[in-house]
Amino acid sequence: MRVTQGAFSFLPDLTDDQIAAQVNYCIANGWAVSLEFTDDPHPRNTYWEMWGHPMFDSNDPAAVIYELNECRKAYGHLYIRLSAFDSTHGWESVKLSFIVNRPKEEPGFMLERQESRGRTMRYQTRTYATGKPEGERYQT
Amino acid sequence: MAEPEPQDQPIEDSAEQTAPSETEIDLREAYDASGVGELLRELDEELIGLGPVKKRIRETAALLLVEQARKRLGLAHDTPTLHMSFTGNPGTGKTTVAMKMADLLHRLGYIRTSQLVTVTRDDLVGQYIGHTAPKTKEILKKAMGGVLFIDEAYYLYRPENERDYGQEAIEILLQVMENQRDDLVVILAGYTERMDRFFESNPGFRSRIAHHIDFPDYSNDELLAIAEKMLKQQNYQLSETGRTALADYVGRRRLQPHFANARSIRNALDRARLRQANRLFDSAKGPLGAEELSTLEASDIRASRVFDIATREEDEEPA
Numbered sequence: 001m002r003v004t005q006g007a008f009s010f011l012p013d014l015t016d017d018q019i020a021a022q023v024n025y026c027i028a029n030g031w032a033v034s035l036e037f038t039d040d041p042h043p044r045n046t047y048w049e050m051w052g053h054p055m056f057d058s059n060d061p062a063a064v065i066y067e068l069n070e071c072r073k074a075y076g077h078l079y080i081r082l083s084a085f086d087s088t089h090g091w092e093s094v095k096l097s098f099i100v101n102r103p104k105e106e107p108g109f110m111l112e113r114q115e116s117r118g119r120t121m122r123y124q125t126r127t128y129a130t131g132k133p134e135g136e137r138y139q140t
Numbered sequence: 141m142a143e144p145e146p147q148d149q150p151i152e153d154s155a156e157q158t159a160p161s162e163t164e165i166d167l168r169e170a171y172d173a174s175g176v177g178e179l180l181r182e183l184d185e186e187l188i189g190l191g192p193v194k195k196r197i198r199e200t201a202a203l204l205l206v207e208q209a210r211k212r213l214g215l216a217h218d219t220p221t222l223h224m225s226f227t228g229n230p231g232t233g234k235t236t237v238a239m240k241m242a243d244l245l246h247r248l249g250y251i252r253t254s255q256l257v258t259v260t261r262d263d264l265v266g267q268y269i270g271h272t273a274p275k276t277k278e279i280l281k282k283a284m285g286g287v288l289f290i291d292e293a294y295y296l297y298r299p300e301n302e303r304d305y306g307q308e309a310i311e312i313l314l315q316v317m318e319n320q321r322d323d324l325v326v327i328l329a330g331y332t333e334r335m336d337r338f339f340e341s342n343p344g345f346r347s348r349i350a351h352h353i354d355f356p357d358y359s360n361d362e363l364l365a366i367a368e369k370m371l372k373q374q375n376y377q378l379s380e381t382g383r384t385a386l387a388d389y390v391g392r393r394r395l396q397p398h399f400a401n402a403r404s405i406r407n408a409l410d411r412a413r414l415r416q417a418n419r420l421f422d423s424a425k426g427p428l429g430a431e432e433l434s435t436l437e438a439s440d441i442r443a444s445r446v447f448d449i450a451t452r453e454e455d456e457e458p459a
Binding site for chain 1: 252253255278280281282284285286320322323324
């Protein structure tokens with residue numbers, strides 16, 4: 001099941017040129033671009049691992065693509081997302097975030113139902129991949 | 141999607157290559173559209189002398205325009221290597237030209253921004269093991285899309301210390317210069333002799349740099365013209381005798397050690413302004429007009445140490 005998180009996730013995966021164009025837009029707006037990766041794509045898992053520092057200094061997409069490729073070399077089998085942080089006073093938040101790399105196989109989520117008191121149903125989702133310990137997920 | 145202008149949207153380049161839609165290119169028109177003519181004219185007016193340098197810049201511009209035209213016609217083209225080395229004595233305008241070069245390459249659509257990141261050894265080389273690579277990469281990332289100007293590049297290589305981390309920075313630089321030619325133009329600058337020695341011990345650099353531009357020293361007349369231009373920018377002028385004194389000064393200063401071409405002249409003018417201010421303070425009795433406030437007299441320049449030395453030698457000679 002294809003994970004749909006962040007912007008553009010219902011579109012086909014962006015090519016590097018398209019990513020560069022988005023980065024260009026972010027930089028033109030003065031946002032700092034950063035890369036993050038994870039092996040647990042649960043929608044509530046907001047804390048992904050950072051790949052280096054946010055690139056406050058870079059003013060060209062080439063630098064971001066370079067880092068993205070470095071990140072892919074190390075964690076190409078996991079999810080990688082690109083976020084653009086707006087540090088303007090009053091905003092101070094991520095303005096754009098989208099997935100730029102995903103595993104070949106995405107097993108998706110399991111929906112668990114729990115019958116609770118009365119006829120109440122409780123639901124929870126669990127990533128199939130997290131059934132394995134860290135470091136062994138998404139290995140093909 | 142409409143055919144994008146290559147200089148505005150370099151990201152679309154790859155899409156453009158596959159769909160050549162034009163069959164003829166008017167080079168003159170491309171030249172006008174890129175705004176290069178204007179820049180070259182600016183270069184001619186603002187920079188005095190430097191004939192060979194200007195010639196090389198014009199040639200580079202022509203090459204890039206032709207490459208651009210070939211690309212638009214769908215002819216085979218290889219992105220030319222534009223890494224450069226600027227060699228010349230101190231104060232011959234290397235940094236100034238580098239800035240112009242960044243602007244030129246940007247207008248020709250070869251680089252995406254006209255930014256020039258100026259660095260020296262300190263910015264690239266770290267202080268302990270493992271510090272250099274991230275530091276160099278950080279700078280490279282900062283400079284991507286524009287021009288990286290490495291001043292006094294020979295300091296990167298210190299043969300006397302075999303554990304020097306400079307070598308590591310050089311290796312990373314070479315790798316990026318080779319693999320990411322589209323993203324970054326590297327300009328190395330330094331004094332001629334030391335750069336030559338640097339290239340001899342780093343053959344990798346020499347072969348990756350296609351353009352070696354040598355900056356000649358300025359002649360006395362050129363230096364005088366530069367001085368007048370500097371003064372004009374600061375709203376100063378020379379009196380008739382002041383001009384003769386300055387011409388005299390230039391000739392004498394050249395023979396002194398540590399002569400740094402235009403930089404020496406700029407310093408001399410700064411000192412002359414200082415003396416002029418003092419002279420005005422000491423001698424002025426009534427209110428001063430703009431004319432007096434902005435005129436440098438011969439005495440302001442003749443008070444320089446350079447004249448003392450010269451006259452002392454003349455005195456000594458007959459003895």
